[in-house]
Amino acid sequence: MNCVIKGASYILAHTPDMVLENGTTQTTEKIVNPNSDYLKELPNHLRTYEEAVKYLPNQTYIGNMHPDQLAEIPQPWTDARIEGMDKRVGKYGEIMPQEEFYLMMQACDVFELVRLDKEFVAAHKEAFLANPVIDESIAARLHEGVDAAEVEHFVNDEHAEPLYHNRKLVGYVKRAHDVDVNLSAHVMLENMVSKASAVLSLLHLLRQEGVNKDEITYVVDCCEEACGDMNQRGGGNFAKSIAEIAGLMSATGCDVRGFCAGPTHAFINAASLVKANTHKYVVVLAGGCTAKLGMNGKDHVKKGLPIYEDMIGGFAILLGQDDGINPVVDTEHTGRHTVGTGSAPQNVTSSLVTAPLEAAGLKVTDVDKYSAEMQNPDITKPAGAGDVPLANYKMIAALAVKKGDLEKSQLATFPTEHGMVGWAPTQGHIPSGVPYVGVCRDDMLAGKIKRAMIIGKGSLFLGRMTNLFDGVSVMINANEGIKEEAAAVSQEEIKSLIGKAMKDFAASMLAAAETDAE
Amino acid sequence: MDLENQKRVLNLTEEHGAENIVVVLGAAEGEAAGLAAETVTAGDPTFAGPLTGVQLGLSVFHVCEPQIKDEVDAGVYDEQVGMMEMVMDVDDIISEMSSIRDEFCKYL
Amino acid sequence: MGFLEGKKIIIIGDRDGVPGPAIEECVKTAGAEVVYSSTECFV
Numbered sequence: 001m002n003c004v005i006k007g008a009s010y011i012l013a014h015t016p017d018m019v020l021e022n023g024t025t026q027t028t029e030k031i032v033n034p035n036s037d038y039l040k041e042l043p044n045h046l047r048t049y050e051e052a053v054k055y056l057p058n059q060t061y062i063g064n065m066h067p068d069q070l071a072e073i074p075q076p077w078t079d080a081r082i083e084g085m086d087k088r089v090g091k092y093g094e095i096m097p098q099e100e101f102y103l104m105m106q107a108c109d110v111f112e113l114v115r116l117d118k119e120f121v122a123a124h125k126e127a128f129l130a131n132p133v134i135d136e137s138i139a140a141r142l143h144e145g146v147d148a149a150e151v152e153h154f155v156n157d158e159h160a161e162p163l164y165h166n167r168k169l170v171g172y173v174k175r176a177h178d179v180d181v182n183l184s185a186h187v188m189l190e191n192m193v194s195k196a197s198a199v200l201s202l203l204h205l206l207r208q209e210g211v212n213k214d215e216i217t218y219v220v221d222c223c224e225e226a227c228g229d230m231n232q233r234g235g236g237n238f239a240k241s242i243a244e245i246a247g248l249m250s251a252t253g254c255d256v257r258g259f260c261a262g263p264t265h266a267f268i269n270a271a272s273l274v275k276a277n278t279h280k281y282v283v284v285l286a287g288g289c290t291a292k293l294g295m296n297g298k299d300h301v302k303k304g305l306p307i308y309e310d311m312i313g314g315f316a317i318l319l320g321q322d323d324g325i326n327p328v329v330d331t332e333h334t335g336r337h338t339v340g341t342g343s344a345p346q347n348v349t350s351s352l353v354t355a356p357l358e359a360a361g362l363k364v365t366d367v368d369k370y371s372a373e374m375q376n377p378d379i380t381k382p383a384g385a386g387d388v389p390l391a392n393y394k395m396i397a398a399l400a401v402k403k404g405d406l407e408k409s410q411l412a413t414f415p416t417e418h419g420m421v422g423w424a425p426t427q428g429h430i431p432s433g434v435p436y437v438g439v440c441r442d443d444m445l446a447g448k449i450k451r452a453m454i455i456g457k458g459s460l461f462l463g464r465m466t467n468l469f470d471g472v473s474v475m476i477n478a479n480e481g482i483k484e485e486a487a488a489v490s491q492e493e494i495k496s497l498i499g500k501a502m503k504d505f506a507a508s509m510l511a512a513a514e515t516d517a518e
Numbered sequence: 519m520d521l522e523n524q525k526r527v528l529n530l531t532e533e534h535g536a537e538n539i540v541v542v543l544g545a546a547e548g549e550a551a552g553l554a555a556e557t558v559t560a561g562d563p564t565f566a567g568p569l570t571g572v573q574l575g576l577s578v579f580h581v582c583e584p585q586i587k588d589e590v591d592a593g594v595y596d597e598q599v600g601m602m603e604m605v606m607d608v609d610d611i612i613s614e615m616s617s618i619r620d621e622f623c624k625y626l
Numbered sequence: 627m628g629f630l631e632g633k634k635i636i637i638i639g640d641r642d643g644v645p646g647p648a649i650e651e652c653v654k655t656a657g658a659e660v661v662y663s664s665t666e667c668f669v
Contacts (some may be wrong), residue, residue, distance in 0.1 A: 028521070032566050260669070296668060298564055343647040343665075346601035375669050384550025385642050385668035386606075391546065394605040402601075426669050459641050459667040467647055467663070519638065519666070526662050527636055534634045534661065541636045542653055544644030544665070554638055576636075581649045589628040591655035598648040606643065 003274035004326035004479060006281070006318040007211050008438035009204035010061050011093035012425070013101040013197055013312040014053075015293065016046040017164040022189065023293035023309070038298055043167070045300065045307045049097045052310060054086045057376045060423040061313070062090030067420040067439060075421075076378045078305060092438045093204040093314075094131075099165055101312070103128040105196040106171070107141040108245050113188050115154070116163070116171035118145030133203035137247055161185040180230040190290050194225045195242055197314035198287030202246045205283065205316040216318070218279040219243045219253030222266035223286040224428050226257075242285065251283075259463070260373070260432040262286070263315075264456025264472045267434065270319050271329035271474070281320045288312035288427045295426060296383035308379045313430035317437050324482040327444040333360040335455070335473035343469050349395045352455050352473045354403060360475070364400035367418065367475070368449035371436030372396075373457060374422040392455070393419035432456045437476075444478040452476045519557045524567035527558055531574055537625045541578040542586060548610035551580045552618050559622035575624030580615050582608045631657035639665040 020026055020042065029039055052058060056077050059065045064087055073080050088094055096104065103124060106114040121144060129139050154160035154172045163171035173192055177183035198221060206213050221239035228235030239253030256266040263286060270282040294309050301307070319329065335356040341347050357364060372392035380388055393415035400406035406414065424431030433454040440452045457471040519527075531539055541558045545551035553563060555578045562569040579586045582603050587595055619626065635658045639646030646665040653660060 029566060032521070036565060038564075298566075342598075342651075343645040344598040344651070345605075345644065345648070346597070349601070373669065380642075380669060381547075383668055384545065384547045384553060385640075386546040388642055388669060391605050391642060395601060398601050398604050428669070431669070459665065461646075461665050462667060467665075469641070469645060469665075520664070523638055523664055523666070526664075530634065530636055530661055538632075538634050539636060539661075540630060540633045540658070541638065542649050544637070544639035544646065544649050546640050546643035550640070550643075550668075558636075581644050581652060586630070586653070586656075589630045589656040590652040594655050595652050598651045599644055602644050602648075 001275065001277055002322040003271040003319050003329045003331060004322050005329065005437060005441045005476065006320040006323075006326055007205055007208040008317045008441060009093045009201050009208065009315065010063065010435065010438060011096065011197065011200045011204055011314045012058055012061055013096045013098065013200070013288070014047075014049050014310060015098050015101060015290075015312050016307070016310045017098060017167065018193075018290050018312070019046065019294040019297070019307055019310050021162065021164060022290035023295060023297065024291045025294050025297050038301055041301050042294070042297060042307065045297075045305070047306050047310055050086070051306070053088060053095050054081055056080055056082065056085060057378065057423040058095055058311065059085045059087070059090065061425070061435060062095060063092030063438060064090040067423055067436075070423055071416070071421045078378060093201065096200065099124040100128045100131070101196065102163055102165065102171055103142060104200060105192050106143055107138050108196040108199050109192060111176060113176055114171065114173050114192060115143065115146045115151065117148050117151050117169070119148070120165065120170040121145035133200070133207060135247070138245065141245075159185055161189040177229065182229050182233050191225050191227050191238070193290045193312060194223045194287035195238060196287065197312050198223065198238065198242045198285050198316070199245045201285055201287065201314035201316040202242060202283065205318055206246060211318055213246070213248055214250055215281045216248050216251050216283055218270070218273060218282040219248065219251050220266045220270050220282065220284045221253065221255045221286060222257070222262035222284060222429060224257070224259060224262065224289060258456070258470060259458030259460055260429045261456035261458030261470050261472055262429045263432055263434040264454055264474060267317065267329070267454065268331065268334055268472060268474050271331050274319050274321060275331045281318060283316055283318050285314070285316035286429055287314045288430060292427055296379060299383040303382050305382055308376065309426055311425040311427070313425050313427040315430065315434055317434065322479070322482055325445070325479055327441050328477045328479050330360070330475040330477055333357075333475060335471070337469060337471040339468065345395060346399065348457070348469060348471060349399055352457075352471045353396050353453065354399055356473060356475065364396060364403065364405040365418070367451050367453045369420065369436070369440065369452045370396060370418055370455065371420065371433050371440070371452065372455040373432055374420065374424045374435045375426050375431045376422045376424060379426050387422070389419060389422040390415055432458075440476055444476070447478070450478045519554050519562065519567060519569075521567040524557065524562060524569040527574070527576075528568050528572065531576065536574055536576055539576050541576050543578065543580045545580065545611070546606060548607060548614035551611050552614035555615055555618040556622065559618060573622070575622055577623060577625050578615070578619065580611045582606060583612055583615060628656055633658045634661045635659065636661060637663040639663070641665055641667040642669065
């Protein structure tokens, strides 16, 4: 049974105070250069929630704006505004403000590690509960909060990580163990943010049409965090903990990791589980990453730009058995960067793009849209990393010319025709291929495109276990309807086939015996 | 530049002697290449790493610059870098790198 | 003899430009010794 894409959700949480407290660029700066101009200047570059909501790439991420529409707006998009493009909720999800996200974190905590000031809870509880994705079971998980003195005590005396809102201390995430660094307040906060943003993504997915949470039997998490204690630092299992909060009572799951290529690895794994009929419905999801908040902040501040990296991202995709309607995941022709591929950019691209196309008997131009790494160029260009999606498209186009799939004169138009502008926040795994799955599904259902390729790439060398790079790719095809299975073979036919085979075998034995006799 | 990389550059320079070291960069854009080049010649411009205020003045090139490209086996270069060269703005990279070298490089 | 010959090479590659190992393959052909190779990632 083919695997199809039944739905996709995308969420963001605007977390400006976490940029200051938890982004590694900032935490590193506080250690090596605590009085730096950067740290002094940074707060002046933080966006308000309203600014973050009106920012067009964010509207694109949650589904209010098509990437093609975003492409028509001249870059940079810093000050670009479109009337009506200021909605918190989009067809794929929402942009949650920091205060509600803290409540979400607390609601997702099952070990009493996250506690908020009770006045803060009282001030924001109503807004949190008014969110239609917050059902009774999650509402019941909200804690009324603690005294301000308790928050201060844990932050000052018990190594808890502070939670600030508008620079005011409003809560903490405490350590889960006195000695084990794997359960330190820092790690617990990162994991809790990842979990909460993944839960929010899943809750949005569950509200989409045709999604039945009781049918989901497996969840794959593909974020870049690790949970476990000192005896199994990456033991897992984010996936099941997320499924638990969202009430997926029939599901188990596991974590799949592969740096920024993780989501595409997980997507292929999950699609194969459906194709093999191991599971009928599988969710692939991931929450976001506090460490990357403000990652390129120094360049943004230096250039007088806002801190664009103030968003925690998340997504959830539901894969299920072929319904004859939804786009089909091609599990048979996947691209893979192998150990032997090497790191030359052209080898990487050919192993991910042209190799699977050749295996499927297709040309580069047979794919309507490629989704490689959809990082927002507003973020990467001022930081000297260039326009990452555009570089990917240029590389694919150059390869296509080399293979004779494309005329050299078409090089310049290839990125627009077969690519897109990037709209995803630089949350590592979040921009990697998957932001397009929702748009792709909609465009295929609308008959706008027939084939797309999702490409995930990962910088494995950052883990210091290998110098290798990694990547995988997978194609998605418009559904042409379920084809009739070949007519079943009757028992009579089987008998007659076996009989014929036996006769043929006997005849060949006799012939062989005669030959030997001669 | 990554703080660990700055530390390694500093240690390796002490070990081998600044005049014997050549730093080769692979940055995607001129500006990023210039910042990395500045770090290993005039010191870390972001004041974050071990090279802050350390003027090593090392010889530094981008892999796409003719000084490197012309010394490398043409077949290997084409195989490893050829296509990326088509994607990057090589002129911009060369101009950024040259200006940093002219100002800060001590071993050319 | 080229100026790279016998030199100690430090490579700072870029994931979205030219990665370290690709530069390594190149400079080795010029008779240089790679003493350190890494790749940076900005995304």
